[in-house]
Amino acid sequence: MPALPRKIIHVDMDAFYASVEQRDDPSLRGRPVVVAWRGNRSVVCAASYEARTFGVRSAMPAVRAERLCPQAIFVPPDFVRYKAVSRQIREIFERHTELVEPLSLDEAYLDVTVCRTPLPTATATAQAIRAAIREETSLTASAGVAPNKFVAKIASDFRKPDGLFVVRPDDVLDFLAPLPVGRLPGVGRVMEARLAGLGIGSVSDLRTFARDDLERRFGRWGRRLHELAFGIDEHPVVSERPTLQISAEDTFASDLLLDDLAPHIARLAEKTWAGYQRELEQAPGRLARTVVLKLKTSDFRILTRSVTTPGRPASLEDLVDAACGLRERVGLPSRTRYRLVGVAVSGFSDPHAFDPQTELFAEGSSSPG
Incomplete structure (x- = not known):
């Protein structure tokens, strides 16, 4: 009996640390919040969407964030509180599936191919999860639904914040084709520049290169690039990863x-x-x-x-x-x-x-x- 096609959801909380701070302190709502300690040696842990409009981003030096947004409100991080909220969200996920793979406190993959709840589709499951998160935590989450992990992760970013984007199996190739190759997992700035040197700027450009050619140029990674260009990703959702x-x-x-x-x-x-x-x-x-x-x-x-x-x-x-x-x-x-x-x-x-x-x-x- 052939295996069921996978149904994967990637859930990503919206500006998680900053949103928790805004939820718990009403005076911060609607204002540019930067979760970081002040000082020359501090980096930004998270920025609210109001701060992001000024160009503030996670991992940016705090002094640069302050220059970009002088009116920003700096809040020191409280990871104990963020972890407690993350556990609440994990409990919501586990009502729907035992196959939950956390990537961090604020995002996770879920395999809902076989679902614990009697919802008819993966899309309905993602909608139910997002609604439960909003109702039980007063926070918002974005989600992507797709037949594999990497496409679901890209999709979850398409309707942020507080959005849902679904890529059905028949739509994967069309969805990926216009994307910059930098959107593919593992393609950082250095690899993106190397690919640009070959005239490869988009996923559709990447598809014009044969797998053997990519493999000659980039080794095993070339084979992986070819697979990603055609939406192939067989990596399963792993619910418990051993500590590395x-x-x-x-x-x-x-x-x-x-x-x-x-x-x-x-x-x-x-x-x-x-x-x-x-x-x-x-x-x-x-x-x-x-x-x-x-x-x-x-x-x-x-x-x-x-x-x-x-x-x-x-x-x-x-x-x-x-x-x-x-x-x-x-x-x-x-x-x-x-x-x-x-x-x-x-x-x-x-x-x-x-x-x-x-x-x-x-x-x-x-x-x-």
């Missing part, structure tokens, strides 16, 4: 030299270790083998160094020693200053793959950073 990395990072009040980072690395390693212990309580069989040190220079260059071992970090002290030791592999001039440091563990594996007698971080076990 546990991390903590911090931006300093003033830039520091590499030699001054040890106490900050130790502090962040302690936070990472606490998160790792919570993960082990939930999944005792998943042990981390890789330690990662992340740095951001004063000129915003980001670099990481990592070490993967036959053993594993067995204590907080092991983690601190490994993370601090990775400073030796940074390779930048000693006068370089850093505005951010982070510590992470990753490379989760089955514990039976470990030899408990292997010395942690044995010589020759380092991976290239």
Whole structure:
């Protein structure tokens, strides 16, 4: 018996953090709200639609947002509150399907091919979800409905805010054809420029290149580009993804030299270790083998160094020693200053793959950073 065609919904909350703030403080409604701490080293977490009309966007330096919109109201983020609202929304999703794949606190994929509610179509399900979100949280959400994940995600952006856009299976090719290739997942500015050099500006342009030609030029990614151009995406909605990395990072009040980072690395390693212990309580069989040190220079260059071992970090002290030791592999001039440091563990594996007698971080076990 052939598998049922997938029915995927991508739900994206509208200016989520800013909308929560406007909901909870009526004086903020209709005004340009920027969720961020003020200061030279802060970035924008979210901006209300009123602030966006001035060009304010997420991840923008807060000082630039203030220049663009001097009348903006800056509100410090409250992630505890945002997570509580996100849980409410997740409960609404799960009334309709068990296949919910959160991408962040404010967006998720839902596979409603087999739905828990007796609604006749995926469109009706998306309408019901949006109505429930509005009624139960006093917030709005936009949604895209399509036969696969990436088309649904693009569609959810078409009627923002508070909109619904449906792409039926027979309409996928026509829907994608006029879109800039930059709308395809994984096509960033660098790839977009490389494609432009080949005369490829739109999805329809991309279709004029044979798959083998794209694969010769871009390797496996070329094959993926060809699939996306024709609306092909077989990735399923995965309701529970295993943790890939546990991390903590911090931006300093003033830039520091590499030699001054040890106490900050130790502090962040302690936070990472606490998160790792919570993960082990939930999944005792998943042990981390890789330690990662992340740095951001004063000129915003980001670099990481990592070490993967036959053993594993067995204590907080092991983690601190490994993370601090990775400073030796940074390779930048000693006068370089850093505005951010982070510590992470990753490379989760089955514990039976470990030899408990292997010395942690044995010589020759380092991976290239």
